[in-house]
Amino acid sequence: MFSRAFWRDVRFLQWLAQIFFLLALAVAAGFLYANVSANLARQGLTVGYGFLKNPASFDIGEASIPYQPSNSYGRAILVGFTNTLVVSFWGILLTTIVGVLAGVARLSPNWMIRQLAAAYVGVIRNTPLILQLMFWYFGIILQLPNVREAIALPGPVYLSQRGLYLPRPQATEAFQAWVPFLWIALFSIPMLWLVFKALARRLGSPMASGWNLAYLIVPAIILWAGAVLQPEPPLTVSVPQLSGLNFRGGMTLTPEFAALLFGLVVYTGAFIAEVVRAGIQSVSKGQVEASRSLGLSPGKTMRLVIFPQALRLIIPPTTSQYLNLAKNSSLAIAIGYPDLFSVAGTVFNQTGAAVEIILIMMVSYLSMSLFTSLLMNIYNSRIRLVER
Amino acid sequence: MTTLEVAPPHVKVGPLGWLRKNLFSTWYNVLLTLLAAWALVALLRPGINWAFQEARWGAIRANLTLFMVGQYPRDQLWRIWLSIYLLMGLIGISWAIWKKAVRDFGIIILVLSAAFSTITLLMSSNTGMKWILATVILLASYFTGGILRGRPRIAWVAWVLYFPIVLLLIAGSRLIPFLPTVDMGLWGGLLLTLVLTVVGNLGALPLGILLALGRRSNLPAIRLFCIGYIELVRGVPLITILYMAAILLQIFLPPGLRLNLVIRAMVGFILFEAAYQAENVRGGLQSIPRGQFEAAQAVGLNGTLTMILVILPQALRAVIPALLNSFISLFKDTSLVSIIGLFDLLRVGRSVLAQSEWLGTHREVFLFAFIVYWGFNLVFSLGSHRIEEALGVGKR
Numbered sequence: 001m002f003s004r005a006f007w008r009d010v011r012f013l014q015w016l017a018q019i020f021f022l023l024a025l026a027v028a029a030g031f032l033y034a035n036v037s038a039n040l041a042r043q044g045l046t047v048g049y050g051f052l053k054n055p056a057s058f059d060i061g062e063a064s065i066p067y068q069p070s071n072s073y074g075r076a077i078l079v080g081f082t083n084t085l086v087v088s089f090w091g092i093l094l095t096t097i098v099g100v101l102a103g104v105a106r107l108s109p110n111w112m113i114r115q116l117a118a119a120y121v122g123v124i125r126n127t128p129l130i131l132q133l134m135f136w137y138f139g140i141i142l143q144l145p146n147v148r149e150a151i152a153l154p155g156p157v158y159l160s161q162r163g164l165y166l167p168r169p170q171a172t173e174a175f176q177a178w179v180p181f182l183w184i185a186l187f188s189i190p191m192l193w194l195v196f197k198a199l200a201r202r203l204g205s206p207m208a209s210g211w212n213l214a215y216l217i218v219p220a221i222i223l224w225a226g227a228v229l230q231p232e233p234p235l236t237v238s239v240p241q242l243s244g245l246n247f248r249g250g251m252t253l254t255p256e257f258a259a260l261l262f263g264l265v266v267y268t269g270a271f272i273a274e275v276v277r278a279g280i281q282s283v284s285k286g287q288v289e290a291s292r293s294l295g296l297s298p299g300k301t302m303r304l305v306i307f308p309q310a311l312r313l314i315i316p317p318t319t320s321q322y323l324n325l326a327k328n329s330s331l332a333i334a335i336g337y338p339d340l341f342s343v344a345g346t347v348f349n350q351t352g353a354a355v356e357i358i359l360i361m362m363v364s365y366l367s368m369s370l371f372t373s374l375l376m377n378i379y380n381s382r383i384r385l386v387e388r
Numbered sequence: 389m390t391t392l393e394v395a396p397p398h399v400k401v402g403p404l405g406w407l408r409k410n411l412f413s414t415w416y417n418v419l420l421t422l423l424a425a426w427a428l429v430a431l432l433r434p435g436i437n438w439a440f441q442e443a444r445w446g447a448i449r450a451n452l453t454l455f456m457v458g459q460y461p462r463d464q465l466w467r468i469w470l471s472i473y474l475l476m477g478l479i480g481i482s483w484a485i486w487k488k489a490v491r492d493f494g495i496i497i498l499v500l501s502a503a504f505s506t507i508t509l510l511m512s513s514n515t516g517m518k519w520i521l522a523t524v525i526l527l528a529s530y531f532t533g534g535i536l537r538g539r540p541r542i543a544w545v546a547w548v549l550y551f552p553i554v555l556l557l558i559a560g561s562r563l564i565p566f567l568p569t570v571d572m573g574l575w576g577g578l579l580l581t582l583v584l585t586v587v588g589n590l591g592a593l594p595l596g597i598l599l600a601l602g603r604r605s606n607l608p609a610i611r612l613f614c615i616g617y618i619e620l621v622r623g624v625p626l627i628t629i630l631y632m633a634a635i636l637l638q639i640f641l642p643p644g645l646r647l648n649l650v651i652r653a654m655v656g657f658i659l660f661e662a663a664y665q666a667e668n669v670r671g672g673l674q675s676i677p678r679g680q681f682e683a684a685q686a687v688g689l690n691g692t693l694t695m696i697l698v699i700l701p702q703a704l705r706a707v708i709p710a711l712l713n714s715f716i717s718l719f720k721d722t723s724l725v726s727i728i729g730l731f732d733l734l735r736v737g738r739s740v741l742a743q744s745e746w747l748g749t750h751r752e753v754f755l756f757a758f759i760v761y762w763g764f765n766l767v768f769s770l771g772s773h774r775i776e777e778a779l780g781v782g783k784r
Binding site: 014017018021022025032035036038039040042109110111112113116123126127128129130131134135138139143323327328330331333334341345348354355358361362365366369370 | 410411413417420421424425428606607608609610613620622623624625626627628631632635636638639640641642643716720721723724726727734750751754757758761762765766769
C-alpha cells in the first residue's frame, strides 16, 4: 500500500493530523461539558426545554401575533421572533429605497444634492448604530408633542410621542365575497404574460413597451368590477381620530417600533448608498457614451444600460447589508422594542436557562440569515454574468 | 453676406459659470437646489440656535473625566497621560522618519492637540497644561526624530511594543511597586472603548489567519470545522456573542475560575472579529496567483514555509484596506458593551443622563458621543488611507 515507510507518506500524515485535530476537539468538548455540568449542578439547574411550556407571566409591549401573559414562554419567544421578522421585512423594503436614492444622489450633477448625500453617508456610516437608535428614540420621537397637540401631516398622519398614527385599509363585510376577484386579478398577470409572449411569437417581433401598462390596467379593472358588484365597498380606509386621550382607528406605530425602523433604515441605507454608488461607477464610461450616441436620453441610459449592469455588482454586498439589518434589529433591546433578543433575555432572567435560550436565539438568527442569503443567491445567479 | 444674429454665449467660467453648471443646469435641478437650500436653512437655523444658546453643555463639562476614563482612580490618571505622551512621541518620530506618508495624519493630530490645549486653557481647566505638554512633545519628537531617519526599524519595534506597554501601564501589576493594579471593572468611557478595540483587533488577526488557512486546507475535518465556525459566527448578531461571552463563558469555565467582565467582553470581540478577519484574509489568499505557490515549490519550500515566507506577506498586504475597515467598524461595535453592563462611552452618557442635575440633556450628551465617535473614525479613516498609500496597495 505504501511505497516506502508509512510515516513518511503524506496521506498517512494527513489522516494522522485530522485524527489529532478531532481528538483535540473531543477533549475540549469533554472539558467544556464537564464544566457545564459541574456549574449547573452547583446552581441546581438542569438542562432541558421543558421550561418553554411554563406560563410566561410577563407582558410584551407590542405583539404581531396574539399574546397574553398567561401564554407559555415558548409563545413569548415566538412573539419576539415575529416582531423581529416584521421589523426586518419593512426595514429591508424601506432601506432599499433610501439606499438607492442616496446612492444615485451621490452621483448627481447637482452639487448641493451631491454634498448632502455625501454628508449623510459620511456621518451615518461613522457613528455606532446603537447611538443613532438612542438618538432617534430619546432625542426625536420622545420629544414629539403629546397626543393632544400631535403634529398632523397630510394623510392624515399624526406624529406624537405616544406613537405614529397612519390610516389603514380595513376590510368590511363585503370583503369575503370580493376575495375571489382578488385571486382572479392576481392570476391574470401571468396569463397576460403568456398571451403577450404568444402574440409576440405570432407577430415575429416583441410587443411595443406600451403594452406593459396592461399588467396594471387589467387587474385594476377586474378589482374595480368586483368592488362595484358588491353591496358596499370591500375596503374602507380607517382613519385615526382623536377621541379622548388617544387616537382610535388607523394603524399605530409605537415609538419603539418607529425609532427602530427609522434608525435601521437610515443606517443601512447609508451603506447601501455606498454599494450602489460603487456599482454604478463600475460601469465603464464607454457604455454611457455609446448609449448617448445612440440617442438615448440620460434617464433611459440609466434605466436600460447602466443600472442592469451595475446590478450585478450591487447584489452581493447588498445581500450582506440586508443580513446586517436583520441582525442589527437585535439592538432593539436598547430602546425597549420586544424583539427576539429582548424577549429571550427576559425569559433568561426569569428562568436562568442560559444554554437553551442562547441556542434558541442563535438558531433563529442563523435561519433568518440563511433564508435571506438563499433568496438573494437565487436572484443573483439569475442575473449573473454567464461566462463561456 | 448676412451675419447671423447670435445671442452672447452663457457664462461658463468663474463663479457664475460654476453656479450655472452645478446648481442650476436644468429646471428640475433649479427646483432641487432651492428645495435643498430651504430644507438646510429650516433645519440648521434652529439647530445652531439651540447649540449655542439653549443647550446645557455643562453636562459634558462637569463629567468630562467620567466620559474619558470612567471610574479610573483619579490619582492614577498620570498613567493615562503618560500613554498619551508616548503616543505623541511615537507619532512625531514616525512623521520624522516617513515624512510624506505620515504628514497629513501628523498635521491633524497636531491641530487637534493644539485645539484641545486652547480649549482647555480657555475653560481654565487643569488639563490645559497637560495638553500643551502633549503638543510640545509631538513637535519636539518630530524635530529630533531626524536622527533616526535611516533606521525605520526602530520605529516599527517601538510601535509594536507600544500596545503591550500601554496595557501594562493602565492595568498595573502587583510586581511593579509604582504601578498598583487598577481593577478592570473601574475602566470606563473612551479608555475602555479604545482598549476593547485594540485588543479585539490585535487578538482577532492571528485567529483569523489560522481560520482562513484552515478553510483552504485539504483536510476535510479542519476545513469543515473552520467553515462551520465562520458561518456560525457571521450569521448571528454581535450582541448574542457578547451575551454568550458575558453569561455562558462563566458556565463553560471550571467552577471557581472567575474572569472579569471586561476580559469576557474582550474574548467575545476576539471570537466575533476573527470570523470576519478570516473572510478578509481568505480574499487576500485567493488573490495570490498560482505561480507563487508553484515557484515556492520549485525552490524547495514545504507547505508551511511557503505560507510563512511567500504567501502570507503578499496576502496580508492585499487585505490591509479591509483590515483597517474592520478596525473602524469594531470601534463602533464596542458601543454594544453598554448592553452587557460595561461602562463604555455610551453607558457613561446614560448614567450622566440619570444624574438629577442634568435631567433632560439627551441631545447634548448624544451629540457629544456622536462627535467623539465620528471624530475618531475620521482620524482612523485618514490614517488608514495614508497607510494604504504608503504601502502602495493596489499599485504594485
